[in-house]
Amino acid sequence: xxxxxxxxxxxxxxxxxxxxxxxxxxxxxxxxxxxxxxxxxxxxxxxxxxxxxxxxxxxxxxxxxxxxxxxxxxxxxxxxxxxxxxxxxxxxxxxxxxxxxxxxxxxxxxxxxxxxxxxxxxxxxxxxxxxxxxxxxxxxxxxxxxxxxxxxxxxxxxxxxxxxxxxxxxxxxxxxxxxxxxxxxxxxxxxxxxxxxxxxxxxxxxxxxxxxxxxxxxxxxxxxxxxxxxxxxxxxxxxxxxxxxxxxxxxxxxxxxxxxxxxxxxxxxxxxxxxxxxxxxxxxxxxxxxxxxxxxxxxxxxxxxxxxxxxxxxxxxxxxxxxxxxxxxxxxxxxxxxxxxxxxxxxxxxxxxxxxxxxxxxxxxxxxxxxxxxxxxxxxxxxxxxxxxxxxxxxxxxxxxxxxxxxxxxxxxxxxxxxxxxxxxxxxxxxxxxxxxxxxxxxxxxxxx
Numbered sequence: 001x002x003x004x005x006x007x008x009x010x011x012x013x014x015x016x017x018x019x020x021x022x023x024x025x026x027x028x029x030x031x032x033x034x035x036x037x038x039x040x041x042x043x044x045x046x047x048x049x050x051x052x053x054x055x056x057x058x059x060x061x062x063x064x065x066x067x068x069x070x071x072x073x074x075x076x077x078x079x080x081x082x083x084x085x086x087x088x089x090x091x092x093x094x095x096x097x098x099x100x101x102x103x104x105x106x107x108x109x110x111x112x113x114x115x116x117x118x119x120x121x122x123x124x125x126x127x128x129x130x131x132x133x134x135x136x137x138x139x140x141x142x143x144x145x146x147x148x149x150x151x152x153x154x155x156x157x158x159x160x161x162x163x164x165x166x167x168x169x170x171x172x173x174x175x176x177x178x179x180x181x182x183x184x185x186x187x188x189x190x191x192x193x194x195x196x197x198x199x200x201x202x203x204x205x206x207x208x209x210x211x212x213x214x215x216x217x218x219x220x221x222x223x224x225x226x227x228x229x230x231x232x233x234x235x236x237x238x239x240x241x242x243x244x245x246x247x248x249x250x251x252x253x254x255x256x257x258x259x260x261x262x263x264x265x266x267x268x269x270x271x272x273x274x275x276x277x278x279x280x281x282x283x284x285x286x287x288x289x290x291x292x293x294x295x296x297x298x299x300x301x302x303x304x305x306x307x308x309x310x311x312x313x314x315x316x317x318x319x320x321x322x323x324x325x326x327x328x329x330x331x332x333x334x335x336x337x338x339x340x341x342x343x344x345x346x347x348x349x350x351x352x353x354x355x356x357x358x359x360x361x362x363x364x365x366x367x368x369x370x371x372x373x374x375x376x377x378x379x380x381x382x383x384x385x386x387x388x389x390x391x392x393x394x395x396x397x398x399x400x401x402x403x404x405x406x407x408x409x410x411x412x413x414x415x416x417x418x419x420x421x422x423x424x425x426x427x428x429x430x431x432x433x434x435x436x437x438x439x440x441x442x443x444x445x446x447x448x449x
Contacts, residue, residue, distance in 0.1 A: 030438060030439070031407055031436050031437060031438050031439075032080040032081070032130055032156070032404075032436070032437050032439070033077075033079040033080050033081070033434060033435065033436045033437070034079055034080065034081040034082075034083070034174075034217060034219060034273055034434065034435050034437065035074065035077060035079040035081070035082050035083065035432060035433065035434040035435075036083045036084075036085075036176075036219040036220055036221075036271055036272075036273050036432075036433050037070075037074075037082075037083070037084055037085070037271075037428070037430065037432040037433070038084070038085040038086050038178065038220075038221040038260070038271065038428060038429075038430035039067070039070050039084050039085070039086055039087065039427075039428050039430075040086055040428040040429050040430065041057075041086040041087070041088045041119065041120035042055065042056040042057035042062075042063035042066075042088055042091075042094075043055055043056075043057045043088065043090070043119050043120065044086065044120070045057075045063075045429075046263075047059070047062070057088075057091075063088075063094070064094075064097075066426070066427065067094060067097065067098075068097070069427060070427055070428070071097070071098065071101050071102070073412075073427070073432065074102075075101065075102075075105050077434060078105070078127070079127075079434055080126065080127050080129075080130040080131070081124075081125070081126050081127075081131075081174060081217070081219075082102070082107065082123075082124070082125040082126075083122070083123075083124050083174070083176035083219035083220060084122065084123040084124075084125075084176075085122055085176070085177075085178040085220055085221045086120045086178065086221075087111060087120060087121055087122060087123040088119065088120055089111050089112075089113040089119070089120060089121040089123075090113070090117070090119040090120070095111065098123060102125050105127075106127050106128050106129055107125040107126065107127050107128070108125065108126055108127075108128055108131075108133055109123060109124075109125045110123070110124045110125070110136055110150060110152065111123045111124075112138050112148050112150050113148070114146045114147065114148050115140055115141075115142055115146040115148065116146045118146050121148065122148060122149070122150050122176050122177070122178065124150045124152060124174065124176045126152065126154055126174070128157075129157075130156065130157065131154040131155065131156060131157060131172075132154065132155045132157050133152060133153075133154055134153040134154060134155055134171065135152075135153040135209075136150070136151070136152050136153070137150070137151040137153075137201070137205065138150060138151075139151060139177075139197070139198065139201050141194060141197055143190070143193075143194070145180035145181075145190070145194075147177070147178065147179060147180055147194055148177070148178075149175055149176065149177035149198050149201070149220075150174075150175065150176045150177070151173065151174070151175055151201060151202065151205060152173070152174040152175075152176075153171065153172075153173055153174075153205070153209075154171065154172050154173075154174060155170060155171045155172075156170040156171070156172065156402070156439070170402050170439075171211075171214050171402070172214060172215050172216075172217060172402075173202060173205070173206075173214055173215070173216045173217070174216075174217050174219070175198060175202065175216065175217070175218045175219065175220075176219050176220055177194075177198060177218070177219075177220040177221075178220050178221045178223075179191050179194050179195070179220070179221065179222050179223045179224065179230070180194060180223060181223045181262075182223060182224065187343055188228075188229060188296060189293070189296065189338060189343060189344060189345065190343040191223065191224060191229075191230055192229050192230055192233060192289075192292055192293070192296070195230050195233060195234065196233075196285070196289050196292075198218075199237060199285055200285065202216060203285055212278075212401065212444050213278035213279075213401065213444045214278055214401065214402075215275065215276065215277055215278055215401075215402060215403050215404050216239075216274075216275070216276040217273060217274070217275055217404075218234070218239065218272070218273070218274035218275075218276075219272075219273050219274075220271070220272070221260070221270055221271055221430065222270050222271070222272050223270050224270060225254055225268050225269050225270060226241070226244075226251055226253075226254040226269065227254055229292055229295055229296055229299075232292065232295060233288060233289070233292040233295075234274055236282070236283055236288040236291060236292070237276065237282050237283065237285065237288050238276050238277075238280035238282035239274040239275065239276045240274065240275055240276075240406075241272050241273075241274060242272075242273040242274065242275050242406045242409055242435040242437075243257070243272070243273065243409040243411065243433060243435065245275070245406040245409075246406045246407070246408055246409035246435065247409065254269065255419055256417075256418075256419055257269050257411060257416060257417050257418075257419060258416045258419055258420070258421060258431070259271040259411060259416055259430060259431040259433060260429060260430045260431070261421045261429050262429070263429075267419075267420075267421045270430075271430055271431065271433050272433075273409075273433060273435045275404060275406065275437070277403040277404060277442065278401045278402075278403055278442065278444050279403060279442040279443055279444065286352075286356070287356070290352075290353055290356050290357075290373075291377045293338070293345070293353060294353075294373070294374045294377065296338065297332075297333070297336060297338060297374065298311070298374065298375060300336045301314065301336075308371075308375050311370075311374075311375060312324070312367060312370050312375075314332060315328060315329060315332045315365075315370065315374075316328060317331060317332070321364070322366070322367065323364040323365060323366050323367075324364060324365040324366075324370065325363075325364055326354055326363070326364075329354060329357075329365070330350060333345065333350065356373065357369060357370075357373040357374060359372065359373065400441050400442065400443060400444075401441070401442060401443075401444050402439050402440070402441065402442075403439070403440050403441070403442040404437035404438065404439060404440065405437065405438045405440050406435060406436075406437060406438075407436045407437060407438045408435070408436040409433070409434070409435040409436070410433075410434055411431045411432070411433050412431060412432045412434075413425050413431060416431045
């Protein structure tokens with residue numbers, strides 16, 4: 001493309017031409033693109049609302065036609081990275097079709113089934129014109145919901161070869177996952193724990209391979225909105241929602257787009273491509289986890305109209321002093337259903353929370369510790385300041401690495417970008433999200449203490 005496109009397109013331009021903007025950006029030799037799409041496994045697709053047992057998987061012509069249409073869209077868009085959820089790994093014919101059509105188009109494919117033979121799973125494909133696969137790991141949680149995740153460590157290749165420099169790493173970590181559906185409030189903590197495990201695995205991989213900070217792209221069906229605890233948790237780790245960044249949406253703009261109509265008939269925005277750039281300062285992972293759990297704790301107390309003083313009194317319970325004991329702390333967690341059931345905090349997790357909260361280590365929590373660790377913890381709300389400029393060769397100073405600016409992002413069908421779900425859309429019960437990234441050079445960051 002010409003030089004005038006390198007700086008990215010304006011928001012109005014993106015909205016006006018929709019998918020065509022993505023198609024044009026994909027052809028730009030200075031960009032890479034990523035698509036995430038829950039393609040609705042035929043074993044889950046209901047064909048008759050009155051007969052819940054009537055599924056698309058029983059009608060070969062139906063699922064064959066729909067999946068060929070999905071592949072037509074994917075191959076027409078030709079994203080550098082494709083992350084699919086609810087891929088029907090249990091059907092060999094379907095798996096072979098995806099392997100053949102994507103393979104013929106130049107993709108390297110990795111599939112992963114959910115545990116306990118659930119039938120569906122994940123498919124992650126990267127195009128060999130853009131990436132060399134350094135490593136691939138499968139993350140099996142073996143917990144409630146039989147959830148899994150894929151981690152790909154890739155290196156950028158042509159057309160970025162002309163930008164190659166011995167002092168600049170050109171590697172990326174890609175994660176594809178599908179979180180548990182929040183069937184009831186007791187599962188909120190389990191969903192948060194699933195994300196925590198993913199980030200722990202990513203962090204462990206980086207340490208084991210002695211990797212300095214790399215850009216991380218998290219794709220998938222998160223089964224939670226911008227209003228949820230998972231969203232806040234990822235934000236505290238420095239991740240940004242690529243779609244919201246492209247459209248300059250804030251947290252207050254959650255109603256402006258949707259990406260899913262669930263089995264209850266509700267429309268919601270749950271599909272995200274998260275980006276963490278290597279120059280983002282972020283909290284220690286355990287700190288973010290603790291604050292996320294206390295965020296759930298605080299949310300429930302506020303729902304009950306408890307003020308800060310009320311909350312301290314609730315935690316203090318029958319303590320004779322002006323402090324909170326460990327037993328009272330546990331009882332409060334039990335009353336708020338954060339412990340005492342199969343998906344609640346374990347004894348080890350509960351003790352770890354207590355240790356982090358008891359700042360002076362004297363075995364009780366005073367009001368100041370309650371404020372600093374539970375009621376008013378400091379969240380990292382730094383904005384992503386990465387510009388849309390392309391790489392420059394005159395980089396000086398600290399150690400450099402590759403990062404990404406969000407150049408463009410589009411949801412299809414386009415109606416969902418206005419918060420509406422089209423009745424005539426039949427490819428899936430999810431929208432397809434594609435984001436275009438522009439590589440930029442940037443210094444590495446360090447974790448916050």
